[in-house]
Amino acid sequence: MSDYPLIADHGLIGDLQTAALVATDGSIDWFCSPRFDSPSVFGALLDHARGGYLRVRPTVDVVTSKQLYLPDTAILVTRFMTEDGVGEVVDFMPTSATTAPTSRHRLVRMVRCVRGQITFDVEIAPRFDYGRETHQATVSDDGVVFRGQHTSMAVHLVREPEDERLAEGTVDEEGDVHARLPLTAGMMRGVVVETGATEAHQMRVAAVRELFDETVRFWESWLAQSTYFGRWREMVHRSAITLKLMTYAPTGGLVAAPTAGLPEQIGGERNWDYRYTWVRDASFSVYSLLGLGFREEAAAFAGWLRDRVRDQGADGEGPLQIMYRIDGSSELSEETLEHWEGYRGSSPVRIGNGAAGQLQLDIYGEAIDSIYFADKHGIQTGHPGWLKLVDVLNWLADNWDQPEEGIWETRGGRQDFTYGRLMCWVAFDRGIRLATSHGRPAPVDRWRHERDAVYNQIMERGWSHERQAFVQHYRTDVLDASLLRMSNVGFVSPTDPMWASTLEAMDGELVTDSLVYRYDPDASPDGLRGSEGTFSLCSFAYVDALARAGHVGKARLIFEKMLTYANHLGLYSEEIALTGEQIGNFPQAFTHLALIDAALRLNAILDQTKPALRAQPLSTVPGQRAPVPASTDADGTAATDTTAAQPAAPPDRASSG
Known part of the structure; x- marks a missing residue:
């Protein structure tokens, strides 16, 4: 069962209506749309052969891969170290300004070379409705459109005008698309997956960077509301x-x-x-x-x-x-x-x-x-x-x-x-x-x-x-x-x-x-x-x-x-x-x-x-009670215990104030 990554070898991204799991090997192997509880688009986490995935990883052997979140955000960075260079896949889902339910969700995969040179393989193998709905794929200079009987999905190509078919793709007999992205240090390209879309279009790097910046601002602004400045x-x-x-x-x-x-x-x-x-x-x-x-x-x-x-x-x-x-x-x-x-x-x-x-x-x-x-x-x-x-x-x-x-x-x-x-x-x-x-x-x-x-x-x-x-x-x-x-x-x-x-x-x-x-x-x-x-x-x-x-x-x-x-x-x-x-x-x-x-x-x-x-010793067990802070009894009044002060926060569930 080596085809399955460990459950823990994943990060989570989302847009507050649905979410995706991204493995350390660069594969999105779980994604449901348009909602958390909708049928899956990618489900290789539950069946590596029939579940579907979207994988972006180097063509050469990877010495090591690492993942981290951009601090204070839900933007996930997967880093690949190879003998030829170092590359990154930056994954995020832009959040909508409205909270109305929508069938259109975007999943952005920014692919970057940060050192040397590196070529990425891109494999797009959707399996709509938990793999029960077949699909056809249409490839163009702008990207790919996948169409099933009830489901559609577009993959927009992130490129610049001078790229000259940078990511030319092929379609296999399963209707899956395979492409390559050769990059040198400083270059950033990628793909934007949009569920519910029926047409693909090119996206400039600057437009994707703007989506990235907006997503960073959203998460940083949201987390700034936190009043927690304690340990951990x-x-x-x-x-x-x-x-x-x-x-x-x-x-x-x-x-x-x-x-x-x-x-x-x-x-x-x-x-x-x-x-x-x-x-x-x-x-x-x-x-x-x-x-x-x-x-x-x-x-x-x-x-x-x-x-x-x-x-x-x-x-x-x-x-x-x-x-x-x-x-x-x-x-x-x-x-x-x-x-x-x-x-x-x-x-x-x-x-x-x-x-x-x-x-x-x-x-x-x-x-x-x-x-x-x-x-x-x-x-x-x-x-x-x-x-x-x-x-x-x-x-x-x-x-x-x-x-x-x-x-x-x-x-x-x-x-x-x-x-x-x-x-x-x-x-x-x-x-x-x-x-x-x-x-x-x-x-x-x-x-x-x-x-x-x-x-x-x-x-x-x-x-x-x-x-x-x-x-x-x-x-x-x-x-x-x-x-x-x-x-x-x-x-x-x-x-x-x-x-x-x-x-x-x-x-x-x-x-x-x-x-x-x-x-x-x-x-x-x-x-x-x-x-x-x-x-x-x-x-x-x-x-x-x-x-x-x-x-x-x-x-x-x-x-x-x-x-x-x-x-x-x-x-x-x-x-x-x-x-x-x-x-x-x-x-x-x-x-x-x-x-x-x-x-x-x-x-x-x-x-x-x-x-x-x-500094209680490790031998302390529940039956050997040390002095404790004052607590709250069932009637909401403070219990008397003068050995320590009552913590100011957080309040007990039963406290009266």
């Missing part, structure tokens, strides 16, 4: 840009990842389509983006969420679905691409997502918590939105006490998941706070009764006396890393003995070095064959939980270790295999959100804790 600024800002790249501008929806079908186990069946907006992931984005000062994105999601709330459906169907297409539609029927072999033979390749119809009660807590958090930052819900929120909480009051599928979308049957109950508690708690702080009409007494009932149930049934820990669901003693958020949301104090022993149990069972498993699938069957790697979201959540519990030295060490698992560009997939290889869909929004949250929390605590606290 480069990694935090790269995560912020990555999240922005995965946001669909017309609706404000955030995709979980721009890819589909990348496996959680090489050769396994855990291959899912992540090109949709999960209520959970997008809710978490409000915390992270507001923590960095990006108010516009947080407000856009609030509007997206409000528009998703629906009337209660039949058969107990709730007012929210767990995920949606990026335009807000709810149809995500799952199908298998039988003609594709999958990444390194990992099949089936699925598009759509059958988990969309699952009942996952935690989404209500995450959604309402994000609304509450946004409210504390001045992004308030108007009257129509408040009425919808009341309807949501009233539905939850009638329906929270039932089995569900849980946060990890297992396919092994419904259970009374502790995390789902925890987030129901959060939903009622934040609803009460919003109603009382703004004097809005609501059945607060009922919500308070349900909140307390959830709390008591978790304490009675979600706590295992044998394990001395909170457990995955009420009929098991299995641990679950989702519960790392219990102190984060204010359900327990980070200094509570029950929480300390839970952390200690997780440390002994779910944590391996700095990496954290979601749960043990052997002990808690999830309805799927095979295994998976450690979940990077959980690893960063563990950092946050340790820091809150006072284990600052250990938290910082684990955070620094986690940074070593990023790829060469600072990007993370969903999981990390035993070998350290990144696996799962890439890049994953959840991971980058958790990185930002952990960095904000850890940076604030490090700024305000005593030097002795920073």
Whole structure:
């Protein structure tokens, strides 16, 4: 399977409506258009023979290749060092001034020789509709037009008048185009791919440079809004840009990842389509983006969420679905691409997502918590939105006490998941706070009764006396890393003995070095064959939980270790295999959100804790608590702890100010 680059050997570019992956060998092997969740144009990442690609690389052997982002931008530079010279391919997608959906998207590949002389091979092999739609190619002096039954794409040639057919191309029997670009030091040429176009035209170098300059200005201006100047600024800002790249501008929806079908186990069946907006992931984005000062994105999601709330459906169907297409539609029927072999033979390749119809009660807590958090930052819900929120909480009051599928979308049957109950508690708690702080009409007494009932149930049934820990669901003693958020949301104090022993149990069972498993699938069957790697979201959540519990030295060490698992560009997939290889869909929004949250929390605590606290020995374990900063209890009041000052930022999810 050497035809497949490592998942981590990619960078991401995009225009806020779709995105592409660019490998270190100069190949674009994943690109869907006109939207993130549209059929693929290039999909060699999931089938190297039938998926399609756009490759630009030197004709001679490459000694080494490197990738970097132009600082503070989403412009990707792939550098090739050869014995004849050094060349670069600069990839970017110009962002539109309008947020209206469009079928026309441009992908620019600027090809440059920076030293010596170098000739590039250009191979353009589209495979429309996941390789199910054939095409014909027409080559001219201006470029190439590819036409399928339902799809068209033009490739505009970047050249100067004196070039004299610099990139003469040939068409093979598959309808693919092959061309060469001989360059000497200082020359820049290239191609501009435009989906939805039916005619090719020449583009001058100056015009492409103008697109480049405009794209640089866009990203630099956007990132200048960041209020983060702490430690790990480069990694935090790269995560912020990555999240922005995965946001669909017309609706404000955030995709979980721009890819589909990348496996959680090489050769396994855990291959899912992540090109949709999960209520959970997008809710978490409000915390992270507001923590960095990006108010516009947080407000856009609030509007997206409000528009998703629906009337209660039949058969107990709730007012929210767990995920949606990026335009807000709810149809995500799952199908298998039988003609594709999958990444390194990992099949089936699925598009759509059958988990969309699952009942996952935690989404209500995450959604309402994000609304509450946004409210504390001045992004308030108007009257129509408040009425919808009341309807949501009233539905939850009638329906929270039932089995569900849980946060990890297992396919092994419904259970009374502790995390789902925890987030129901959060939903009622934040609803009460919003109603009382703004004097809005609501059945607060009922919500308070349900909140307390959830709390008591978790304490009675979600706590295992044998394990001395909170457990995955009420009929098991299995641990679950989702519960790392219990102190984060204010359900327990980070200094509570029950929480300390839970952390200690997780440390002994779910944590391996700095990496954290979601749960043990052997002990808690999830309805799927095979295994998976450690979940990077959980690893960063563990950092946050340790820091809150006072284990600052250990938290910082684990955070620094986690940074070593990023790829060469600072990007993370969903999981990390035993070998350290990144696996799962890439890049994953959840991971980058958790990185930002952990960095904000850890940076604030490090700024305000005593030097002795920073220098905790490596032997410190969760069960041996060091002095901790003051924290926030479930009722929103500050817990008393005089050993250290309360961090000024970021505020706790449950804080009252």
